[in-house]
Amino acid sequence: MNSFSSATSQNRSQNNNEVLVNVIVKQRADGRTVAIVPGFPELQVEASDRHAALAQLQQRLETHLAGAEIVSLPVKLPSNEQKNPWxxxxxxxxxxxxxxxxxxxxxxxxxxxxxxxxxxxxxx
CATH class of the missing domain: 1.20.5 (Single alpha-helices involved in coiled-coils or other helix-helix interfaces)
Known part of the structure; x- marks a missing residue:
């Protein structure tokens, strides 16, 4: 699952260093909010409300990615075609x-x- 996509909306900043990140937000039974970046189990926060959880997660993600580069790589997928073993x-x-x-x-x-x-x- 890819958690990142380029920011292409006209409303977004023209800064090329910005990407959109998919985040899973869940509210627990006790009322606290958990926010997780899929594919990055270490990037999970728990806070008293949704806004606080997203702000904390954004800060952790920016710290985690500081000095990093996000690139897309083309990967050849194996053929679904059944090969005859004979x-x-x-x-x-x-x-x-x-x-x-x-x-x-x-x-x-x-x-x-x-x-x-x-x-x-x-x-x-």
Missing amino acids: LAMAGIFKDDPQFEQMLKAIENYRHELDKSTEDDFLQE
Whole structure:
């Protein structure tokens, strides 16, 4: 979850060093307010009211980010496409000099099995 976005509103300051930060604000059963920056568990404050909680959180966030730079990085996502695991094995025997012999041996064995099955069937 991205907590930061560029300040692009016309009402916002023209200062390029300003970003908007998403904040989760919750009021507890005892009436106190908790404010949290998603993705930054260390940036959580608790105060007597919403205004105080947001002011404290803003101060902590500005202190936390002092001297830091916020950048956006493009990240390639893995494909959702299911890969066929058999494709990794395709063609591995193409240059094997014994591959044709193995195929011939398999074919001969199948013929033997077919013949013995046929003979067993005829004897019944």
